[in-house]
Amino acid sequence: MTGVNSSKETRGKREIFAELYEEFLPRIYRYIRYRVNSEEVTEDLTSAVFEKALTNFDKYSKEKATFSTWIFSIARNVVIDHYRTQARRPTLSLEKSEIDVQSNEPLPADTLEKMEERDKLRACISRLPAEEQEIIALKFGSGLNNRQIARTMGLSESNVGTRLYRAVRKLRDSFHEAENG
Amino acid sequence: MGKEKNGEQEFLRDIDRFLNGEEVTPDEETGEDVRSAVEFAHKLTELRAEPSREFQESLKSRLLRKLTEQEMAARERAGAGWFSGFLDRVVPQSPVWRTAVVTVAIMVVAAGIMWQTGLFTMTSAPGEGAETAGDNDRGLVEMTSDDTQKDWSQNGMAAFGEEEEEEEEAFVSSPSEDGLSTLDSELEVLMEISSHDEITITIEPLTTQYGTEVTLTLTFRNSSSTAVTIDPIQPEIFVRGLDNELVYTLPAVDGPEELLPSESFQMIYIWNQQDNSGAQVPAGTYRFNIGSIIITCGANSGVIITPPAEVVILEQ
Known part of the structure; x- marks a missing residue:
């Protein structure tokens, strides 16, 4: 990528960024939604990712990494920064946010059950080590394959597979425990 | 194992x-x-969640504004680079010469300002020049004095509402002393497009029966003498209630990528009075807007915000 000096370059940058935005916004959003427990925070962090990507877009080089690897690295860092900031100032738990937001409206029993289940699931994910949370979010949220996850996280592909299998089984067990307990 | x-x-x-x-x-x-x-x-x-349409649109608008700001900053830097290069070539390197040249330049500028403000002649109206420059400072978005647009600016649609001032600043052109002379022709074209509402949404009729289809016509018209490109070429139209809540998004229709001088293009959208869940909306007033459209003319580009159109759905 070069600077934005001529109209052709300017138009090119606009078009390229707009296309990438359409393609990656839902994937980045879903990745972050798996990592944080609030929709509002997800929107804030997703905005931060794309603003950083736009600011540094001229520095991005496709020879060094695919755009997917590049933007997911930004997203990972944004989430890490968010948790660092959170650690410095105590906040209320948002684990039940999905239900709390709509608690004034009567909800059908099965919807409520589903929401409770999702809350429990999010709570279980949040108790996993950060690296396993990331693998789960990248795999099931963003739909990356193991090779893309490996590149983004700097791991080997087989290592990603092993950790993913372990993380899912661990989650399953803790979820069943929470259900029964 | x-x-x-x-x-x-x-x-x-x-x-x-x-x-x-x-x-x-x-x-x-x-x-x-x-x-x-x-x-x-x-x-x-099952935990997968999709970003809301509203969030997607507002973030896109913010990013486009940021991109335009970056482009303008790049242009300013390029301009500054040209000026310092010019200075190096024209003015001798000696500090004495440089001081002399800068002093003369300052005196000329000061004299110009004094003459412009009427201190020399005491006859020209000081307000005139200032008003012209002020109008120019408002940039592309607010170039029009059309009442509809002002109304809309006051109400503010969700995607732009609070950040409108910021947006105006993003499109301020470099004002000159007389407010007009340094505007290049491309920028004039963009302002002309903005000031004459060359992108319009029209609705026929403005009052409609409950449950009937509403036809909207989105018109792009380039009355300038320069070709312009339009982005997005498939604009969506957002339907909102008076409380600004997004009711429905009309699917994108193919539009033109480029409009030649004097060319116009119309896109027809049909709204069947349904909301995003497929239910009939209640009677009342609904607004339609297309968010921001980026017009590029040569090396210049700007966001044009089109005033919304309204329709009243009568009681059943």
């Missing part, structure tokens, strides 16, 4: 298949541990 590895391979193969949308039926030989892990992985995908 081998069994564990096989289980892992089986699990990874199955989840990749179902993430690709394929049906996965576990083999009879599949162990219970792997089977339940695959089932649980299905449950994990």
Whole structure:
């Protein structure tokens, strides 16, 4: 990528960024939604990712990494920064946010059950080590394959597979425990 | 250990298949541990949430504004670079000469300002020049004095509302002393397009019966003498209630990418009075807007915000 000096370059940058935005916004959003427990925070962090990507877009080089690897690295860092900031100032738990937001409206029993289940699931994910949370979010949220996850996280592909299998089984067990307990 | 590895391979193969949308039926030989892990992985995908249309649009607008600001900053830097290069070439390197040249330049500028403000002649109206420059400072978005646009600016649509001031600043052109002379022709074209509402939404009729279709016409008209490009070329129209809540998004229709001088293009949208869940909306007033459209003319580009159109749906 070069600077934005001529109209052709300017138009090119606009078009390229707009296309990438359409393609990656839902994937980045879903990745972050798996990592944080609030929709509002997800929107804030997703905005931060794309603003950083736009600011540094001229520095991005496709020879060094695919755009997917590049933007997911930004997203990972944004989430890490968010948790660092959170650690410095105590906040209320948002684990039940999905239900709390709509608690004034009567909800059908099965919807409520589903929401409770999702809350429990999010709570279980949040108790996993950060690296396993990331693998789960990248795999099931963003739909990356193991090779893309490996590149983004700097791991080997087989290592990603092993950790993913372990993380899912661990989650399953803790979820069943929470259900029964 | 081998069994564990096989289980892992089986699990990874199955989840990749179902993430690709394929049906996965576990083999009879599949162990219970792997089977339940695959089932649980299905449950994990249920956590997927999609960003709301409103969030997508507002973030896109913010990013486009930021991109335009970056472009303008790049242009300013390029301009500054040209000026310092010019200075190096024209003015001798000696400090004495440089001081003399700068002093003369300052005196000329000061004299110009004094003459412009009427201090020399005391006859020209000071307000005139200032007003012209002020108008120019308002940039592309607010170039028009049209009442509809002002109304809309006051109400503010969700995607732009609070950040409108910021947006105005983003499109301030470099004002000159007389307010007009340094505007290049491309920028004039963009301002002309903005000031004459060359992108309009019209609705026929403005009052409609409950349950009938509403026809909207989106018109792009380039009355300038220069070709312009339009982005997005498939604009969506957002339908909102008076409380600004997004009711429905009319699907994008193919539009023109470029409009030659004097060319115009119309796109027809039909709204069947339904909301995003497919239910009939209640009677009342609804607004339609297309968010921001970027017009590029040569090296210049600007965001044009079109005033919304309204329709009143009568009681049943």
